[in-house]
Amino acid sequence: MTNVLFIASTKPQMGVFADSVRKFQALGAGTYLGGTFHLPSVAELGTAGLTETHQLPRNLNTRSAALRRKARKSPGGMKVWLQVRGDNWLRRQARHADVLVALDAGAVYTVWRLAQYYRVAEAHFGIAPALKAVERVKRRGASGTRAAMPPLDIVKANARRAVDGLPAAVMRHATARPVMRSAIGAKLWRTAVTVPGVPAKVRVATSRYVAEGMQWAGRTSGASLTLAAAASKIPDLTARAGLLDEAVMNELAKGISPRNLDQAVAARMAEADAEFAEGDHAKASAALDRALNLAFHRVLHIDQLSSPLAEDAAAFTAPLYRSPSMRALARPQGRRTPYAEPPKDRPLRLLVTTSANDNFLRHILARYGEHQDVELRYLDLAAQKSLKRVAWAGRRVLEDRLAGGASTYQEEVERLMRPYLDWADTVFLDWSVGPAAMLTTIDPGTTRIIVRLHSYEAFTRWPHMTDFSRIDDLVYVAPHVRDLVESLVPQLREDTAPRTHLIDNAMELTGFGRPKSADARFNLGLIGVSQVAKDPLWAVEVLRKVREHDERYRLLLVGGDMNPKTSMATRVYRRAMESQLKPLVEEGVVLRLGPTDDVPSALTDIGVILSSSVREGCHVGLMEGAASAAVPVSRDWPFYAGRPNSARTLYPEGWVVGSVEEAAQRILQTTGTEEAWRDAGKLAADHALTTWDWPVVRRTFDELFLGDR
Numbered sequence: 001m002t003n004v005l006f007i008a009s010t011k012p013q014m015g016v017f018a019d020s021v022r023k024f025q026a027l028g029a030g031t032y033l034g035g036t037f038h039l040p041s042v043a044e045l046g047t048a049g050l051t052e053t054h055q056l057p058r059n060l061n062t063r064s065a066a067l068r069r070k071a072r073k074s075p076g077g078m079k080v081w082l083q084v085r086g087d088n089w090l091r092r093q094a095r096h097a098d099v100l101v102a103l104d105a106g107a108v109y110t111v112w113r114l115a116q117y118y119r120v121a122e123a124h125f126g127i128a129p130a131l132k133a134v135e136r137v138k139r140r141g142a143s144g145t146r147a148a149m150p151p152l153d154i155v156k157a158n159a160r161r162a163v164d165g166l167p168a169a170v171m172r173h174a175t176a177r178p179v180m181r182s183a184i185g186a187k188l189w190r191t192a193v194t195v196p197g198v199p200a201k202v203r204v205a206t207s208r209y210v211a212e213g214m215q216w217a218g219r220t221s222g223a224s225l226t227l228a229a230a231a232s233k234i235p236d237l238t239a240r241a242g243l244l245d246e247a248v249m250n251e252l253a254k255g256i257s258p259r260n261l262d263q264a265v266a267a268r269m270a271e272a273d274a275e276f277a278e279g280d281h282a283k284a285s286a287a288l289d290r291a292l293n294l295a296f297h298r299v300l301h302i303d304q305l306s307s308p309l310a311e312d313a314a315a316f317t318a319p320l321y322r323s324p325s326m327r328a329l330a331r332p333q334g335r336r337t338p339y340a341e342p343p344k345d346r347p348l349r350l351l352v353t354t355s356a357n358d359n360f361l362r363h364i365l366a367r368y369g370e371h372q373d374v375e376l377r378y379l380d381l382a383a384q385k386s387l388k389r390v391a392w393a394g395r396r397v398l399e400d401r402l403a404g405g406a407s408t409y410q411e412e413v414e415r416l417m418r419p420y421l422d423w424a425d426t427v428f429l430d431w432s433v434g435p436a437a438m439l440t441t442i443d444p445g446t447t448r449i450i451v452r453l454h455s456y457e458a459f460t461r462w463p464h465m466t467d468f469s470r471i472d473d474l475v476y477v478a479p480h481v482r483d484l485v486e487s488l489v490p491q492l493r494e495d496t497a498p499r500t501h502l503i504d505n506a507m508e509l510t511g512f513g514r515p516k517s518a519d520a521r522f523n524l525g526l527i528g529v530s531q532v533a534k535d536p537l538w539a540v541e542v543l544r545k546v547r548e549h550d551e552r553y554r555l556l557l558v559g560g561d562m563n564p565k566t567s568m569a570t571r572v573y574r575r576a577m578e579s580q581l582k583p584l585v586e587e588g589v590v591l592r593l594g595p596t597d598d599v600p601s602a603l604t605d606i607g608v609i610l611s612s613s614v615r616e617g618c619h620v621g622l623m624e625g626a627a628s629a630a631v632p633v634s635r636d637w638p639f640y641a642g643r644p645n646s647a648r649t650l651y652p653e654g655w656v657v658g659s660v661e662e663a664a665q666r667i668l669q670t671t672g673t674e675e676a677w678r679d680a681g682k683l684a685a686d687h688a689l690t691t692w693d694w695p696v697v698r699r700t701f702d703e704l705f706l707g708d709r
Contacts, residue, residue, distance in 0.1 A: 009106030077109030255569030332469030455617030525606030527621030615639035629681035
């Protein structure tokens with residue numbers, strides 16, 4: 001027999017209900033009614049032919065004060081559930097029911113909750129869908145199978161009435177954590193936000209409440225799907241872009257690569273284009289700024305082991321440059337006059353500048369601070385509030401470019417930077433980030449502008465906001481970085497692009513040649529573990545592989561730990577790393593040496609230097625290790641592997657390996673005997689000192705700054 005349980009919070013129309021009961025019974029169903037209305041006062045119930053009726057609790061008078069307070073703040077349907085949820089008869093009947101039926105709107109929430117706890121074939125609102133459900137159950141010939149989406153019919157029939165105009169408190173209760181934790185409840189509400197006929201304002205508000213409930217319940221992707229689904233039904237550009245933006249940011253905040261990234265970026269670009277066409281440059285720049293921030297979010301490109309840019313950089317940025325506002329941003333402004341040649345009758349006035357990051361400037365500043373043909377000044381833009389404010393004002397850069405240089409921002413940059421430009425013959429700006437975008441909003445006059453781009457910048461929005469037609473020389477630290485950046489930024493492929501140079505970082509490597517003990521042969525070393533891109537877990541896998549052959553091998557980690565506050569993606573990686581490192585550290589197999597200002601001393605205990613990174617510009621730690629006569633073993637950095645330029649073209653043959661197994665094989669071969677290890681280390685040191693040491697590299701800088709002078 002098929003069991004049908006009716007739930008009612010108000011007295012049903014008894015004539016219609018009695019006729020319906022007979023139809024259920026004609027299908028062979030047992031019919032049970034639980035009601036919160038006063039059942040004994042309804043004489044017609046006796047003639048309805050129900051299998052059983054039951055008086056459900058009518059109020060909460062005998063319950064706790066806290067529960068009564070909660071009920072007073074709850075919508076009607078939830079209040080009914082609070083009344084009846086402890087009733088033994090109701091739970092017993094629900095446990096055996098094949099079909100649950102809400103006879104009125106007040107009973108809907110109770111039916112939905114019961115469907116979560118018990119194996120119910122069908123759950124519906126109203127007599128007609130319930131009759132069809134009984135027929136389906138009979139055809140299936142099986143009882144006790146939960147439906148895929150019991151409440152979906154309820155929502156489809158009543159979603160507009162349910163969400164239209166409900167106050168925030170009610171919506172939060174209706175989308176609370178218990179509802180959203182179930183797959184049925186989550187899908188139910190995703191359907192609700194897309195039903196036709198709901199006003200856009202109500203749809204936006206409802207989707208946010210639903211997404212909030214899903215977030216509380218741990219359904220981050222469900223929350224994003226809900227916002228994206230609602231956005232697809234909203235014609236207003238700004239509202240649609242806002243919801244898609246929120247959908248993407250929900251997932252990025254959890255360290256997840258968003259499934260709706262393309263739609264979100266496209267929506268913001270469409271918003272920017274519409275405002276740009278109307279001449280509202282402030283709103284256009286705000287939308288374009290959001291589009292670029294989404295497209296180049298660090299969770300996508302920096303804090304994970306992969307990036308869309310590594311797969312196909314040109315394809316990733318192509319949709320951006322189809323936008324009129326983006327094309328306006330990328331339009332080269334050029335110089336009014338060429339830069340002046342270096343003076344012959346006095347020292348070259350060289351301004352070296354950066355913003356807080358002078359990690360790669362020490363040797364440059366020392367050399368040209370003492371050079372007889374150079375008058376040097378150093379400017380840290382972050383050290384002055386006024387300069388720092390304009391150097392990183394991304395949205396103002398965009399507005400100025402879209403407005404054709406007519407904004408107050410350009411005037412401010414002129415006032416602050418012109419004295420430095422008027423003094424300098426040459427400006428060397430390290431890092432192609434915010435300051436480069438800022439500086440190229442104004443004409444440099446006769447001053448030569450040189451910018452150095454490392455590797456990090458390629459994965460940010462800044463190169464797309466920089467007018468490279470106002471840069472004379474662009475310095476790359478490696479060919480593979482140049483290839484990536486030029487595939488990303490169309491302006492760098494045009495006639496107005498600057499001259500390019502490949503110059504290694506300034507490193508003093510001679511001091512790394514210190515004696516190593518014989519025991520260092522079995523110590524693998526990794527310099528720098530503070531970023532996900534360093535992928536130290538790859539080095540751990542190499543360690544495990546070599547220890548299968550010889551348990552004397554250990555791994556030494558030099559450098560500060562990853563900051564879990566950087567992003568959830570970083571936190572997730574660090575959590576996995578800590579889990580694997582803990583037992584190895586306890587065994588003494590891995591030594592965490594922490595940060596140090598004396599890397600040469602740390603390297604005296606390291607016999608094999610690793611580069612486990614997924615991407616690098618030029619891995620300084622590996623180069624320093626090679627200079628110390630440690631045997632270099634570099635991973636074929638996955639971001640660049642297989643391309644015309646990569647780790648394999650940057651380092652000598654044999655240094656680069658394609659897998660953990662190849663790395664272990666190289667280590668075992670080169671450290672098999674002390675003699676073989678020391679020979680391999682000497683060859684590495686010779687190459688490092690003759691290729692990357694400062695006395696070699698400084699000649700290239702001399703040529704860059706001074707020419708043939």
